[in-house]
Amino acid sequence: AQTVTQSQPEMSVQEAETVTLSCTYDTSENNYYLFWYKQPPSRQMILVIRQEAYKQQNATENRFSVNFQKAAKSFSLKISDSQLGDTAMYFCAFQTSGSRLTFGEGTQLTVNP
Amino acid sequence: DAGVTQSPTHLIKTRGQQVTLRCSPKSGHDTVSWYQQALGQGPQFIFQYYEEEERQRGNFPDRFSGHQFPNYSSELNVNALLLGDSALYLCASSLWQTYSNQPQHFGDGTRLSIL
Numbered sequence: 001a002q003t004v005t006q007s008q009p010e011m012s013v014q015e016a017e018t019v020t021l022s023c024t025y026d027t028s029e030n031n032y033y034l035f036w037y038k039q040p041p042s043r044q045m046i047l048v049i050r051q052e053a054y055k056q057q058n059a060t061e062n063r064f065s066v067n068f069q070k071a072a073k074s075f076s077l078k079i080s081d082s083q084l085g086d087t088a089m090y091f092c093a094f095q096t097s098g099s100r101l102t103f104g105e106g107t108q109l110t111v112n113p
Numbered sequence: 114d115a116g117v118t119q120s121p122t123h124l125i126k127t128r129g130q131q132v133t134l135r136c137s138p139k140s141g142h143d144t145v146s147w148y149q150q151a152l153g154q155g156p157q158f159i160f161q162y163y164e165e166e167e168r169q170r171g172n173f174p175d176r177f178s179g180h181q182f183p184n185y186s187s188e189l190n191v192n193a194l195l196l197g198d199s200a201l202y203l204c205a206s207s208l209w210q211t212y213s214n215q216p217q218h219f220g221d222g223t224r225l226s227i228l
Contacts, residue, residue, distance in 0.1 A: 004155075035216065043201060045156070045219035091155050100146070100169050101205075101217060103155035 002027045004094050006104035013082045014112050020067075021077045021107050023092030033095045034068065036077045039106075040088040048090070051075065082111045115140060117220035119204050125226045126194050132225060134189040138206030139218045144168075145187040146217060147179060148203040156203055162187050163209045191225075199227045 003026045013019035025034070036048040051059045051068050059066050063083075067076045079086055092104040118137045126132050138145050144163045148156035158171040162181035181187045185206075191198055201224050205217035 037219075043222045043224075045203060045205075047216045047218075050216060100158050100161060100171075101148075101156070102158070103148075105155050106153075 002029070002094050002096070002102045004092050004102050004104035006090075006092055006107050008107045009105070010108045010110070012110040012112055013079075015082055015084060017082055018078060018080045019082055019109065021079075021090050021092075021109065023075045023077070023104055025073050025075065025092070025094050025102075027073070027094065027096075029096050031096070034066075034075045035093040035095065035101070036064070036066070036075075037091045037093055037103075038086075038088045039091065045091070049077065079109075084111050084113060087111045117204055117206050117218050119202075119220035119223050121223060122221070123224045123226070125228060127228050128194055128196060130194050131190065131192045132194060134191075134202050134204075134223045134225070135186065136189070136204030136206075136220060137186045138204075142206035142208055142218070143185050144207045144209045145181060145185065146205045146207070147187070147189045148205065149173070150201040150203055150222070152200070159189070194227050196227050198225065200225060 005024045032053045034051045038046045038048050049061045049064045063080045065078045089106045091106045094102045116139050120135045146161040147159040150156040159173050160170040161168045165181045176192045178190045201222045203222045204220045207217045
């Protein structure tokens with residue numbers, strides 16, 4: 001069974017600064033995908049960024065980037081130039097075949113003005 | 114282009130009752146997955162439907178059942194409701210593909226409260 005661990009229940013950052021959210025996972029699979037989702041108070045789960053395990057290059061989406069360390073089973077999210085609208089719960093998620101997602105417990109990020 | 118829609122938004126039931134939640138997938142998607150998200154926790158996978166059949170199931174009792182219709186929409190049914198069933202129920206749609214990297218698109222969820 002796959003597990004996803006987010007060891008930071010809460011984090012805060014000042015507007016315009018950079019913050020990194022941590023995620024580790026455990027799996028015996030070789031082909032899989034990793035995601036970071038954002039869930040604001042509006043409840044909708046919004047995809048932030050995704051990474052294919054077979055790709056060595058770290059994914060980047062505008063201000064969001066990941067540090068994917070396959071051997072260490074680590075998948076952290078870096079948010080640059082933090083904005084007030086980034087305040088949300090962030091979930092790390094793992095996916096194998098068949099589109100079943102396994103989520104971590106989440107990290108509540110607060111961006112302070 | 115409509116995204117994933119869920120109904121109702123909020124529902125209040127009492128213990129022992131039965132409930133049906135509904136989901137319409139994003140246009141072009143054929144696979145629907147359901148997740149239960151307890152307060153302050155990450156979503157837990159309930160089951161997934163494709164071609165009107167349950168394809169995968171998480172660690173949930175038989176009180177949780179579902180259905181997918183020919184138009185790909187889906188229902189989640191929960192019988193004999195328990196207080197612990199209080200949660201946000203999320204529906205996600207995607208395209209059926211083995212080893213798919215296509216992201217799942219989520220609806221806004223149904224907040225189920227059990228009294």
